[in-house]
Amino acid sequence: MTDLIPTPTEEETAGVHSDRRRLTLGAQLIAAGLVTGEQVEVALVEQRRTGQRLGEILVTQDVLFEEDLARTLAEISGMPYQDLNLDPPDPTVFAALPEAFCRRRTVLPVRLTNGALVIAITDPRDIQTLDDLRTLVTGPIRPVVAAPGPLRQALESGYYSRLIDEEDVAVDPASESLPTTVSPEEDVSDAVRVRQNQEPIVAFVNQLLKRAVDERASDVHIEPTEDGLRIRFRVDGMLHDSMSASASFRLGVVSRIKIMTDMDISQHRRPQDGRMSMTIRGLAVDIRVASLPTSYGEALVLRLLRRDHRLLEIDALGFLPESLRRFQKSFQKAWGMVLVTGPTGSGKSTTLYATINELNVPSRNTITVEDPIEYRIAGIKQTQVNAKAGYTFASGLRAALRADPDIILIGEIRDLETARIATEAALTGHLVLSTLHANDAASSTTRLLDMGLGPYLVTSALECVVAQRLVRRLCGRCKSADEASREELLELEEMALVDGGTTKAPLYRANGCEQCARSGYLGRLAIHEVMVMNDELRMLVLQRAPAEDIARVAVSDGMQTLRQDAFAKVQEGQTSFDELKRVLV
Numbered sequence: 001m002t003d004l005i006p007t008p009t010e011e012e013t014a015g016v017h018s019d020r021r022r023l024t025l026g027a028q029l030i031a032a033g034l035v036t037g038e039q040v041e042v043a044l045v046e047q048r049r050t051g052q053r054l055g056e057i058l059v060t061q062d063v064l065f066e067e068d069l070a071r072t073l074a075e076i077s078g079m080p081y082q083d084l085n086l087d088p089p090d091p092t093v094f095a096a097l098p099e100a101f102c103r104r105r106t107v108l109p110v111r112l113t114n115g116a117l118v119i120a121i122t123d124p125r126d127i128q129t130l131d132d133l134r135t136l137v138t139g140p141i142r143p144v145v146a147a148p149g150p151l152r153q154a155l156e157s158g159y160y161s162r163l164i165d166e167e168d169v170a171v172d173p174a175s176e177s178l179p180t181t182v183s184p185e186e187d188v189s190d191a192v193r194v195r196q197n198q199e200p201i202v203a204f205v206n207q208l209l210k211r212a213v214d215e216r217a218s219d220v221h222i223e224p225t226e227d228g229l230r231i232r233f234r235v236d237g238m239l240h241d242s243m244s245a246s247a248s249f250r251l252g253v254v255s256r257i258k259i260m261t262d263m264d265i266s267q268h269r270r271p272q273d274g275r276m277s278m279t280i281r282g283l284a285v286d287i288r289v290a291s292l293p294t295s296y297g298e299a300l301v302l303r304l305l306r307r308d309h310r311l312l313e314i315d316a317l318g319f320l321p322e323s324l325r326r327f328q329k330s331f332q333k334a335w336g337m338v339l340v341t342g343p344t345g346s347g348k349s350t351t352l353y354a355t356i357n358e359l360n361v362p363s364r365n366t367i368t369v370e371d372p373i374e375y376r377i378a379g380i381k382q383t384q385v386n387a388k389a390g391y392t393f394a395s396g397l398r399a400a401l402r403a404d405p406d407i408i409l410i411g412e413i414r415d416l417e418t419a420r421i422a423t424e425a426a427l428t429g430h431l432v433l434s435t436l437h438a439n440d441a442a443s444s445t446t447r448l449l450d451m452g453l454g455p456y457l458v459t460s461a462l463e464c465v466v467a468q469r470l471v472r473r474l475c476g477r478c479k480s481a482d483e484a485s486r487e488e489l490l491e492l493e494e495m496a497l498v499d500g501g502t503t504k505a506p507l508y509r510a511n512g513c514e515q516c517a518r519s520g521y522l523g524r525l526a527i528h529e530v531m532v533m534n535d536e537l538r539m540l541v542l543q544r545a546p547a548e549d550i551a552r553v554a555v556s557d558g559m560q561t562l563r564q565d566a567f568a569k570v571q572e573g574q575t576s577f578d579e580l581k582r583v584l585v
């Protein structure tokens with residue numbers, strides 16, 4: 001006879017929710033799998049020392065996302081949760097509350113519903129703020145819980161940008177000045193004081209971000225100088241001057257960006273990090289910001305990451321067909337270690353993301369340990385290291401191994417402890433993907449040995465190494481085909497890319513047009529070498545052979561070197577010989 005499970009009554013369901021709400025915040029977070037007991041214990045020690053709220057400490061320590069904390073507080077309090085990124089506020093109700101009060105208490109009116117004013121708050125336990133709201137608003141109110149970051153961003157755009165037509169505004173920084181004083185009777189914070197009457201600043205930052213997206217910038221450098229503000233864009237890996245502003249804009253622009261990214265506006269003497277998500281020109285863009293104190297004020301570097309899922313498709317990475325086949329065969333195995341090597345900014349993380357994106361199926365449990373999380377991928381458990389909270393690559397990897405993973409992605413192997421745990425995980429039935437700083441595929445094995453990893457661990461665990469660089473892609477509109485000059489043929493011969501008797505070699509040239517801003521290049525592509533381990537290579541690693549010997553055997557086994565891969569793409573018209581030399585010589 002089949003057992004029947006009765007449907008719970010409304011009273012029983014209410015009792016379950018009531019039990020959940022009686023849980024402490026720490027217990028609720030642990031029960032939801034958002035934090036571990038150890039992380040809560042560390043945060044409680046900090047709470048006893050500073051008096052801060054537990055949730056704020058966990059967020060500050062990068063253990064918990066603001067959104068997850070807000071959802072948990074909403075569940076405990078019984079209030080609805082509102083995602084202001086997905087459900088933005090109605091600017092017509094902003095006048096219902098004084099701006100200074102909203103900023104001081106981090107609240108925001110979001111809409112009128114059935115005659116009640118819906119007000120977003122960040123902490124439903126703040127009884128004083130709830131009482132003050134009932135005093136300030138004559139009619140009924142309906143509090144909802146929102147994450148602090150999106151709420152502050154909505155405050156910014158709501159009170160300062162809503163009257164500005166972002167598409168048509170034009171600001172001359174040299175002719176505008178930023179008022180920074182307010183009357184003594186105004187009750188505003190330092191952050192508000194800096195931003196009073198700063199529509200020109202808001203418009204300038206909006207135009208800056210739009211221009212960065214229009215020019216395909218990957219990074220924006222905002223640098224204070226003696227005379228003003230220097231702004232440079234990194235496009236296709238190359239920095240160039242783009243904009244400037246007068247000295248009167250220096251403080252306002254930096255403060256505006258710091259507030260948007262939830263950084264401490266009152267702190268100017270220590271480096272900070274922040275991030276935000278925006279939709280610019282219809283594109284979803286994640287922006288990471290790092291500040292650096294300089295002699296003329298704080299410098300900012302903005303890293304722009306476009307949430308373009310095409311970037312996470314392995315076919316879009318530029319692999320030559322045979323190299324892609326070799327790589328895919330390696331990471332489709334059930335266990336082993338696959339490494340991607342190269343210098344900073346060579347696209348290693350993008351290759352790993354594309355790899356786990358291809359492996360992302362419901363039947364596999366994928367866990368990442370990253371620093372930081374650059375792209376968020378649905379269906380994958382992604383965690384971020386936090387050294388201050390004791391959550392390092394090594395400890396994160398240990399925690400991941402206790403969570404029944406099939407695939408583990410480690411942002412970087414930096415030390416012996418992480419390398420040893422990663423290789424042991426690969427030997428015990430897990431597919432491990434990671435990055436490593438090495439000049440080429442062959443030297444990655446010697447790099448692991450130099451860390452102190454035993455040769456037997458390297459040979460037993462390592463399946464494949466991909467080395468890569470990024471080169472600029474020729475503009476398809478203005479590139480032109482040409483024959484290599486005599487001098488270029490000699491250079492190609494010295495690089496072992498052509499035989500000594502070669503008299504002709506087709507090349508493509510960069511010319512420049514309006515489409516590519518006269519640079520001759522438009523976008524970037526990766527060049528690769530894919531070294532797949534075999535018995536002969538493993539024997540060389542066991543003998544601690546030099547990287548040159550390992551590379552020679554790998555080439556005989558079918559590996560295309562970085563130079564060979566780049567030259568093939570030069571001959572296909574994807575990049576130029578000058579670009580090959582700039583990156584690889």
